Amino acid sequence: MTDSPGKRLRSFRSQTGMTQAELASSIGVSPGAVAFVERDERLPSRTFLQKLNAAHGISTDWLLDGTGEMQRVERGAINKEQLSAEKFKMVPRMELSVSAGAGVVPVQDTYSDALAFSVDWLKKNAINSELSVLVSVKGDSMAPSIPDGSLVLVHLPEKSIEQEGIYAFNRGDASFIKRLVPSAIDKTGRPGSIAIISNNPIFPPEVLTGRDLNELRIVGRVRCVMTTL
Helix, strand or coil, rough: CCHHHHHHHHHHHHHHHHHHHHHHHHHCCCHHHHHHHHHCCCCCHHHHHHHHHHHEEHHHHHHHCCCCCCCCCCCCCCCHHHHCCCCCEEEEEEECCCCCCCEEEECCCCCCCCCEEEEEHHHHHHCCHEEEEEEECCCCCCCCCCCCEEEEEEEEECCCCCEEEEEEEEEEEEEEEEEEECCCCCCCCCCEEEEEEECCCCCEEEEHHHHHHHHHEEEEEEEECCCCC
């Protein structure tokens, strides 16, 4: 029976063959937002309904009340093959690890091990999906811009700190996602000092110089933040 918004949304997704992550990516929301609606733990927001209608032609009346047709006739259902044809690339979820050579290891206990990103968006931002990972942020040191529990896309090739940015890195026996600000960059592109800055003002900045710079092992640069409002 599809007698609730969540069941109707799940019915539509099942017909198209999309995972929660793929549907979420196609309409620009988090997988958690889709999961909450499908479990009828929250009603879809106006923005959610608008995005679902724009991307897949889903009728708001049908989703909320079960009245009318599911989709606008001219849109048609989007299946996994069409999703692929519309040029989406999958980026896997990983965990930061000080013991891994590349600094990341696969996530073992998650409902989805990858999310879909538009090829056009990846090209526009010069991001290689095959050299990118999604990492879950733990803690509030980068709040409010990167809240606890957010997912960030880390681009692994960007390990050289030649410009200010938010980076994932290992230091000692811990992993971090912080803003790094280089200064006094020499001809080889190596900075003479690096300031480690948290967006949350209650965490004081730290400046590394000299041999202390060798403590940083850069995993990659954070290029995208995904969080649930």
